[in-house]
Amino acid sequence: MIDKLKIPFGTISITQNAKKLVNEALDSGRVSQGKMVREFERQFANLAGAKKAVAVSSGTDADIIAMAVLYDFGAKRGDEIIVPALSFVATGNAVIHAGFKPVFVDIDRNTLNIDSTKIERVITKKTRAIMPVHLMGKPADMDAINAIAKKHKLYVIEDAAEAHGAEYKGKKVGTLGDMGAYSLYLAHIISTVEGGIVVTNNLEFADIMRSLRCHGRGCKCELCILNTTSGYCTKRFQYGKNVDIRFVFERIGYSSKMNELEAAVGLGNLGIYEQILAKRRKNLLTMIKRFEKFDDYFYTIKEEKNEKIGPHAFPIILKEKTPFSRDQFVHYLEENGIETRNLFWAMPTQCPGFKYLGYRLGQFSNAEYIGYNGLHIGVHQDITDEHIDYLVKITEQFLKKSSK
DSSP states (O other): OOOOOOBOSOOOOOOHHHHHHHHHHHHHTOOSSSHHHHHHHHHHHHHHTOSEEEEESOHHHHHHHHHHGGGGGTOOTTOEEEEESEEOTHHHHHHHHTTOEEEEEOBOTTTOSBOGGGSGGGOOTTEEEEOOBOGGGOOOOHHHHHHHHHHHTOEEEEEOTTOTTOEETTEETTSSSSEEEEEOOTTSSSOOSSOEEEEESOHHHHHHHHHHTBTTBSOOOHHHHHTOTTSOOTTGGGTOTTOOGGGOBOSOOOBOBOOHHHHHHHHHHHHTHHHHHHHHHHHHHHHHHHGGGGTTTEEOOOOOTTEEOOOSEEEEEEOTTOSSOHHHHHHHHHHTTBOOEEOOEEHHHHSGGGGGGOOOTTTTHHHHHHHHHEEEEEOOTTOOHHHHHHHHHHHHHHHHHHTO
16 A cells, blocks of 8 residues: 655745745835836846846736737738647637737647647748747757748747746757747746746847837836836937826737736745756656656657756656556546646647637647647656655556556
8 A cells, every 4th residue: 555645736936035025025015017027037037048038927928928029020910820739728829819820730749849840831921920839848849940930031939938947959948039938827947926928139029028018108128117207218209208108109018017026936936946947857857767667658758968858847648559548547646646737738629719710620630649648747846756756656556457
């Protein structure tokens, strides 16, 4: 009999420094976007190896405002963004909320990422960008994707929601395209409880994103952000000497600012980022290694020589012709205290909200296979070797029972 343990899917680290900063923000009376958000942006950009970072209220909003930048460079409502068929539904939702049409491409079943060999066949005159997702923190095939984008004069926006700490050929994921959008939800390595952030090396893109997150407000360069307490832009003469910049709106925008309390939690997380990353990577790589003994039944992602997987979670995919279903395995894990999540659905064919686009079941066979047969479990910093031993023993116990 195995002693029962609890393995929660996610966790969040709220440090003493974060609590101190939260109290400072509360005491100051300034809890909307302010100096803590700016400091969080500065530190995150440094960590990501990017020139600028723009913090917003969710990872979905990060995707949205990154795409909405393209309207300043000739994109039109209804133009197309290429995305993988398999991702958390926020990826597809964000394309639609940004005013574009998602065009889906099947995935490589072994990497869980967009199949770069299938991208060019869906490019049209209305295509404006490719948005690869680094699913489960495993880097997409960025060399091929960037080559295609360059050939067809497209932008590349990385959905790096789950890819904190991921690297591709020595470069940090999120800085490999024109912009990289991260989620800062509580299950992620760097968390602000809720929140998102976009990194870029293009200073003009950063200025536009600051406008977009605040209803499309006029000039949102950093200098102006620091000097608009009176409501008058330092560049106000381009609008008129006495024009209140707070009521000049240059583009269609969103209400998606990060607040000071969220930034305070994020700053606390950044202070222990390296420890969290190291612990989660150790857990992920240990799980991958320990599950090799179950190769007859499951497969998972592998870390290649030219990459570092950002340790978001441990995906498990049932192989074909296993004597049990994904739901049976999940039920057994949950019954024994191991929380799981399904490994998403194929957005165009398994998520009813996208039915209006006209895709049919069977068009994205690899993504759909994962939708029916994939799950993932946590690798977070509160998981210990004892928990991993327990996961392996419970899996062994399930397989033994299932083979009878």
